[in-house]
Amino acid sequence: MSIEIVFLLVGVAVVAGAVIGTILRNRISGSQVAAAKQTASQILTEADKEADIVRKEAAIQAKDALLAAKAEWEGEAKEMRRELQAQEKRLLQREENIDRKMTQLEEREGALSRREKHLGGQEDRVKELESEVDKLIAEQTRRLEGLSGLSAEEARQQLMANMESQARHDCAKRIKQIEDEARETADKKAKEVLALAVQRYAGDYVAEKAVSVVALPSDEMKGRIIGREGRNIRAIEAATGIDLIIDDTPEAVIISGFNPVRREVARISLERLITDGRIHPARIEEVVQKATEEVDNSIREAGEQATFDVGVHGIHPEVIKLVGRLKYRTSYGQNVLQHSIEVAFLCGIMAAELGINVKQAKRAGLLHDIGKAVDHEIEGSHAVIGADLARKYGESPKVVHALAAHHEDEKPSTVLAVLVQAADALSGARPGARREMLETYVKRLADLERIGTSFKGVTSCFAIQAGREIRVMVASDKVSDVESHVLAKDIAHKVEGEMTYPGQIKVNVIRETRAVEYAK
The missing domain is CATH 1.10.3210.10 (Hypothetical protein af1432)
Structure with missing residues (x-):
């Protein structure tokens, strides 16, 4: 064959192949589409079935929820009905109680009205009786005035004077009896009073007489005084026998102790340690020893100076x-x-x-x-x-x-x-010896004499013993022996109430009877 024929055959073959391929593809696509449609139809059928199942289940669940909600609501409604019934019952009981109380109040009001009327009648009767009593008292008073020859006011004054005299006499006897009983227990009571006074006053006294303060250059020095684990402060307290108080007081250390000599040794030692700056147990013992010797020398010199000033020897x-x-x-x-x-x-x-x-x-x-x-x-x-x-x-x-x-x-x-x-x-x-100004001292003496002379029957009064005793002279024709005890008590009470003084003041009331005659 020629080449053209070959080409022609090839072309025909290609065309035929293409046509056959197209026909085959169309057939295959048609079968797939049919299969797909069948599958889709099955899926839709199954979906409808599942949807029916879901709808039925949802309906069942909805019915169950509705039934549960209905049952819950019915339970709550029953509970509310019970509560309402209980409240209604309580309200009914309260109404009954209120009615009963109202009835009782009405009964009481009626009883009070009856009593008020009865008391009104009794009040009128009492007024009548009071009027009769007043008349009887007036008549009796006129008879008594006629018999006694005194008016009612004069008799009242005389009776009051007699009663006052008798009361003062009985009071004086009772005071003397109490004083005699007090003397038997005076020692014990005095010790109790002194102990209480010392206990209540000890704070101020100790703060002034048992404490010394040492100034520090800075608060850092407190740590050095205490030392590692407190060894320095323990060494100082052991060597001096004095307590050191290190607190929040800025730049100060408090030395506390009742022995003034030891406290002075501790003060000198601590000041020297602070100045020196070397603070450790060995140095503390050395400084305390030197301070003790210095204080001993000072004590000896003070004693020698005192004996020299006074002029006694040996x-x-x-x-x-x-x-x-x-x-x-x-x-x-x-x-x-x-x-x-x-x-x-x-x-x-x-x-x-x-x-x-x-x-x-x-x-x-x-x-x-x-x-x-x-x-x-x-x-x-x-x-x-x-x-x-x-x-x-x-x-x-x-x-x-x-x-x-x-x-x-x-x-x-x-x-x-x-x-x-x-x-x-x-x-x-003496004035000024014990921290008392002369003006205060003189005023105290004047006040004592003023208080003493302010009582009836006192002829003269003297403050003696630097105000520790007040001596009161009384007229024997105006104040009896028994009344002198009462007068001493009254003066002592007035001194206690009006004056402030150290210690105690003795009130000494003196009464004497003098018989005077003249030979002519």
Whole structure:
């Protein structure tokens, strides 16, 4: 064949293949579409069935929910009906109670009305009886006035005077009886009162007399004073026997203790440690030792200076130290060492006037309070302790007795003992000795005398013993012996109510009867 024929055959074959392929594809597509339609028809049929099932289930669930809601509503409705019925029942009961109470109130009102009418009638009857009684009293009064010869007012005044006199007499007897009973228990009661007073006043006294304050350059120094784990502060307290209080007070440390000498040693030691800056247990012991020696020297020098100023010699060195220790003691704000020197000079002046041994008097006056230097360490009063110390260190028996008797621990039996007692009272009671201004002192004396003379029957009044005693003179024809006790009580009560004073004031009422005749 020729090439054209071959090409022609090939072309015919290609065309025929294309036509056959198209026919085959059309046949295949038709079968697929039919299958797809059949599948879709099946899916729709199944979907309808499932939809019917879902609709039926939803309808069933809706019916169930409706039934449950209906049952719940019916239950709530029943509960509400029960509550309403209960409330209705309670309201009915309340109405019944109110009705019953109203009935009772009406009955009470009726009873009160009847009583009111009855009381009105009784009131009228009482008024009639009162009128009759007044007439009877007036008639009886006229008869009594006629029989006694006194008017009603005069009789009343006389009766009141008699009753007042009898009452004052009975009161005076009762007061004397009470005083006699009180004396039997006075010692016990006095101790209780003193203990209570000391307890209530101890706070201010301790704050002033048992505490010293040391200033610090800064608050950082508090930590150095305390030391690691508190070893420094424990070392200071152990070495001095004094408590250190480190609190929130800015730039200050409080030294607390009742022993004034130890407190002074602690103060000096702490100030030196702060200045030096080296604070550790070994250094603390060294500084405390030096401060103790310095304070001992100061005490000895103070005692020697006191004996030199007074002009007494030959006193035992230990007694001189005791005198020096009084430099750190106070009594009612008065320095005991200065007080002892003053007593020594007063004793010397009075001894010179009486012509007895001046040196011995000054010696007893200077040493009379040495018991106060150790009375917190030894039991007993400072007068007895001082006498024992004086006897121990070779003082004469007269001086020892004067020391023991200056507060009546022993009965004074020598002129020297009385001199020391008087000088001690003068030094403590003089104006200004115990932080009291002269104007206040003089005003207190004037007030005491004014109060004493304000009572009826008092002829004169004197404030003595630096205001510690008020002596009242009364007229014997106006105040009886029994009434003098009442007068003393009245004056004491008025002094307590109107005045402020230290200690106590003795009220001494003196009544005397004098018989005077003239020989002509």
